[in-house]
Amino acid sequence: MPNTAAEAIVATSQTQKTVHVAVGVIVRNGRVLIARRPDSAHQGGLLEFPGGKVESGESVQQALCREIAEETGLVLSEDALEPVIGIRHDYGDKCVFLDVWLSRSARGEPEGKEGQPVGWFEPDALRDEDFPAANRPIIRALQLPRQLAITGDIPDAIKGLERLERALVGRSEGSLVVLRAPHLDQPQYRWLATEAVRLCRDAGVGLIVHGAETLCEEVDGARGLQVPWRVASQLTERPVGADLWFGVSCHTSEQLRHAERLGADYVLLGNVLETLSHPGQPGMGWERFRALAADAKVPVYAIGGLGPEQEPEVTARGGQGVAGIRFWW
Known part of the structure; x- marks a missing residue:
């Protein structure tokens, strides 16, 4: 084997x-x-x-x-x-x-x-x-960086911006941060993302907006777009230009193929291990991750129950690196 x-x-x-x-x-x-x-x-x-x-x-x-x-x-x-x-x-x-x-x-x-x-x-x-x-x-x-940082729970735009400013301390220049805030409505998210672009630019970090396919048009200075599978499944073509990053969250081989057809630059694949947010629900495991990553035509980030210390395990199994929340947020 x-x-x-x-x-x-x-x-x-x-x-x-x-x-x-x-x-x-x-x-x-x-x-x-x-x-x-x-x-x-x-x-x-x-x-x-x-x-x-x-x-x-x-x-x-x-x-x-x-x-x-x-x-x-x-x-x-x-x-x-x-x-x-x-x-x-x-x-x-x-x-x-x-x-x-x-x-x-x-x-x-x-x-x-x-x-x-x-x-x-x-x-x-x-x-x-x-x-x-x-x-x-x-x-x-x-x-692409080896680590993809994703923001944690942001119930309030102002507090979320303050939390982001603290979290950016120590992020290396050239890093990417995905601004995920599903609990905010669209006007709040656009305000937060616009302010977050400024903070990230000052820190030498690129901001990836997360959610609707039109967000890059609405948030000047965003470095790219990441979409959850529910959004990606409705797309028939790449929603952003070649000068911006485009990422898709995936869980299966069929979803990976769709992301590739859309022209994704990278995918998030998981959950690999059990997470604190879903205790008792086992992830796909390392063997399944390896098999899916082996068949992917784009860089694959492992997500779910992982931290930077697992980066060598991820790359040895064909992954680009680790994506997550708790290791930095």
């Missing part, structure tokens, strides 16, 4: 003649190494994260170290590689499974050993249209 999300996909891929590709996200001084594909190659001329096919008898880590050395001259350590995301993609003429791993300790200076241009890019400068379609979830995973 497969032990990891990647192994689960690879086992399935072997019956579907899917090419297993080891992909390296090589980070140095906050920038990531990017190569350009030869014009003669599949998807030629586009940018890519370096890597190559996993050969028979190789582990993905062995394959990645070999491919990176052959392509760029950099030396990676197998033990220092961290899982990022696994992506199955059907181009029509070719099916691939991208097994993506992160290295922060590559040794040497990169060069295009096969004549390809290589260079260091800021993650926020990476654009979908410059990459093959299968690479695009990798861009999302790089640009």
Whole structure:
């Protein structure tokens, strides 16, 4: 039985003649190494994260170290590689499974050993249209934080704003906060969200509004929209532009597929474990989370009974990171 999300996909891929590709996200001084594909190659001329096919008898880590050395001259350590995301993609003429791993300790200076241009890019400068379609979830995973903070109970807009100001202390720059306040009516929520944008901007944090599909149009400065499943189930297309984050709360494989069709940038999946708010109700568990995350084509946050200390368990099972309330609110 497969032990990891990647192994689960690879086992399935072997019956579907899917090419297993080891992909390296090589980070140095906050920038990531990017190569350009030869014009003669599949998807030629586009940018890519370096890597190559996993050969028979190789582990993905062995394959990645070999491919990176052959392509760029950099030396990676197998033990220092961290899982990022696994992506199955059907181009029509070719099916691939991208097994993506992160290295922060590559040794040497990169060069295009096969004549390809290589260079260091800021993650926020990476654009979908410059990459093959299968690479695009990798861009999302790089640009999204490992923790997604969600506000707790907000029965009153003014007190909620005061609570948010206190909670933002200590949040790292570049974090994202989801402003969830289902007990407020729409005018109260819009007022709170508008004021919260200012607080978050001052703290270097992006604010994601939560609820109706029109909220990003109503709250200037919001960095994105997250919708509960009841809203997502009624949508037929992505409700926000490509310059904003769009997230969906999911619980099943069918809901994940719908979120992907809508063009979600990420999903929340859970509850994984039993939560304090629903005692006695077991979550889906780690194995179910692993299986669903393995089949997802977007970054997946685990939610429900989790804190930052479980982040390694989540990423080892194919997740982007942890989403929740109690670890910060």
